[in-house]
Amino acid sequence: MQKRRVVIAASERMSKLPPYLFAEMDRLKTAALRRGVDLIDFGIGDPDEPTPPEIVEAAREALGRPEFHRYPRNAGSDFFIEAAMRWMEREFSVRMGDDLAIGAVIGTKEGLAHVPLVFCSSGDVVLVPNPGYPVYRAASILADAVPVDVPLHRENGFLPDLEALDRAALRSARVLFVNYPNNPTGAVMSHDVMKQVVDFARREDLLLVSDNSYSHIRFDGAKPASFLSIEGASGICLEFHSLSKTFNMTGWRVGFVVGGRNLVRAFMSAKENIDSGVFTAIQAAAARALDLPAAGLAGRLETYGRRREILVSGLANLGWDVFDSQGTFYVWAAVPRGWTSVDFAGRLVSQAGIAVAPGVGFGSWGEGYVRFALTVSEDMIMKALGRLEQMEFCSIKGRAAALAGRRRSCRRES
Numbered sequence: 505m506q507k508r509r510v511v512i513a514a515s516e517r518m519s520k521l522p523p524y525l526f527a528e529m530d531r532l533k534t535a536a537l538r539r540g541v542d543l544i545d546f547g548i549g550d551p552d553e554p555t556p557p558e559i560v561e562a563a564r565e566a567l568g569r570p571e572f573h574r575y576p577r578n579a580g581s582d583f584f585i586e587a588a589m590r591w592m593e594r595e596f597s598v599r600m601g602d603d604l605a606i607g608a609v610i611g612t613k614e615g616l617a618h619v620p621l622v623f624c625s626s627g628d629v630v631l632v633p634n635p636g637y638p639v640y641r642a643a644s645i646l647a648d649a650v651p652v653d654v655p656l657h658r659e660n661g662f663l664p665d666l667e668a669l670d671r672a673a674l675r676s677a678r679v680l681f682v683n684y685p686n687n688p689t690g691a692v693m694s695h696d697v698m699k700q701v702v703d704f705a706r707r708e709d710l711l712l713v714s715d716n717s718y719s720h721i722r723f724d725g726a727k728p729a730s731f732l733s734i735e736g737a738s739g740i741c742l743e744f745h746s747l748s749k750t751f752n753m754t755g756w757r758v759g760f761v762v763g764g765r766n767l768v769r770a771f772m773s774a775k776e777n778i779d780s781g782v783f784t785a786i787q788a789a790a791a792r793a794l795d796l797p798a799a800g801l802a803g804r805l806e807t808y809g810r811r812r813e814i815l816v817s818g819l820a821n822l823g824w825d826v827f828d829s830q831g832t833f834y835v836w837a838a839v840p841r842g843w844t845s846v847d848f849a850g851r852l853v854s855q856a857g858i859a860v861a862p863g864v865g866f867g868s869w870g871e872g873y874v875r876f877a878l879t880v881s882e883d884m885i886m887k888a889l890g891r892l893e894q895m896e897f898c899s900i901k902g903r904a905a906a907l908a909g910r911r912r913s914c915r916r917e918s
């Protein structure tokens with residue numbers, strides 16, 4: 505009997521994922537490295553400094569404990585959850601009463617990516633910031649939900665104008681993603697605007713999902729902020745916290761979700777069917793990190809602050825138009841008139857050996873900008889500025905006119 509031919513194809517929803525617009529950059533970077541170019545890479549938001557030694561030591565000790573070699577507790581070990589509770593109280597003045605709960609996630613990326621799967625039915629609308637971290641959009645598509653843009657405009661300080669959203673889309677909307685301090689623009693959100701967002705989410709019956717991955721990287725002198733400190737938020741909000749940026753722990757894959765008890769319970773019970781939690785030794789290291797004195801946090805912020813000052817003032821001296829952001833370790837700068845962000849970023853790699861992320865990779869409203877990550881040393885930033893000085897652009901001042909590619913948007917970034 506003849507064997508039936510089976511065509512194994514990816515599902516239809518896979519074809520709905522936006523194209524990976526960083527691919528061309530990856531190709532150009534690889535080509536530059538092959539040519540022996542001494543590449544200065546501002547492209548990836550991955551801290552260059554190592555994880556603090558106390559945290560590494562805690563992991564080393566934890567590795568020696570056989571009981572940690574077994575399946576982890578899915579919701580997170582008690583010692584990790586308790587450290588996260590202390591952290592919420594110490595850093596955000598959020599008291600963990602009976603109404604709130606915490607669960608461990610394998611980095612906020614994993615946590616955020618599972619939100620639409622847990623809280624949306626097919627066809628439900630998910631409100632996603634544009635430009636924004638591409639995972640919100642991709643995760644919505646993978647859950648058969650419909651991502652609808654919340655445009656972030658410079659005129660509005662890259663804050664969402666929620667009242668301008670389409671009423672018809674709002675009727676089917678279930679989830680609103682917000683991310684401040686914001687990737688990729690660096691914008692921060694004031695307490696007053698956070699209150700307005702909570703009021704809006706309550707009025708429109710939305711699950712408010714706050715991606716607080718950059719909570720501690722802000723230069724406006726304000727304390728780190730949590731939506732859960734705002735009255736009325738606890739029952740409608742899930743907030744994701746990451747150890748990746750705060751403690752230079754991107755490779756460790758650990759974070760936590762905090763929010764209304766029922767929401768966290770629903771979320772964690774779905775995850776029980778998907779993964780088996782965070783390796784307990786990693787949770788031990790993360791618990792140690794959360795309990796460390798705040799001096800380490802301040803030191804890391806100072807490092808980024810110095811780098812930011814050098815890059816922002818250097819670019820301004822060269823006539824660049826840089827958004828005056830107050831948070832994250834990103835610098836969001838307009839590309840010269842007549843360029844798209846992809847073409848301009850490509851030119852920087854091939855002619856100056858400088859890699860940046862093209863703004864359109866974060867969504868169509870990111871067109872006209874490129875993102876620099878402050879994850880390179882001060883010396884390298886100065887070297888990059890020296891190279892940029894040698895380059896000629898017709899007019900660096902002002903946003904790109906070529907916004908035709910605005911409808912394009914993009915998917916991935918780790």
Ligand code: PMP
Binds near residue numbers: 549613614687745754
């Ligand atoms: N959210 C945002 C806005 C990010 O920029 C990133 C990392 N680039 C993440 C979430 C993922 O962080 P984690 O390492 O905790 O998965």
